Amino acid sequence: MRVLLAEDDAMIGTAVRDRLRGSGLAVDWVQDGRAADAALAGGTYDLLLLDLGLPGREGLAVLKRLRGRGSTLPVVIVTARDAVDDRVAGLDAGADDYLVKPFDLKELEARLRAVLRRRGGHASSVIEHGRISLDLASHEVRDDGVPVPVSPREFALLHALLERPGRILSRAQLEERLYGWGEEVGSNVVEVHIHSLRRKLGPDLIRNVRGVGYRIPEDPA
């Protein structure tokens, strides 16, 4: 899961980035509206967390340009407490949800989950596939009901593959989902995580597609 965070407040930005990275999300952080535009035009994201009061270009303008390009990227806007009109304008311009500053990081995560769930067509925050279940709220993985401890990045990798079973994701696509800007990516880090997941969840869950990438079969074994 790769998130673009557009926020000019250094304290809030740091707190949000660190919190989301701690949950295994890849987070790119920009601090003005033009940089947000550029990142959105050039990158592949699963979600945009957009402060409306941005220097350079207002958040609302960023959102309108994004929707104007036909993008359906899920967007959660962030506004100040008294900015009711901004929130209304943001929702009307195509935002999926909003948060009011100051917000609790737990609420932020819950709202992001809710937006992604709705967009993914999932009614609950638990993804089930055969014996495996993935709880996006508690970050718990279960195999036949038995909890299996996984690292945040192993969780993120499993989530990426289980979102659409059958779809093949390349190593580069998986790296993009796991690591934000400025984070060191080891050369065989995806293989290491896959190896570890196979050790924990069985060798047949994640399949290699030679020369292309990885997938989880559509029909669970």
Ligand code: CA
């Ligand atoms: Ca701001």
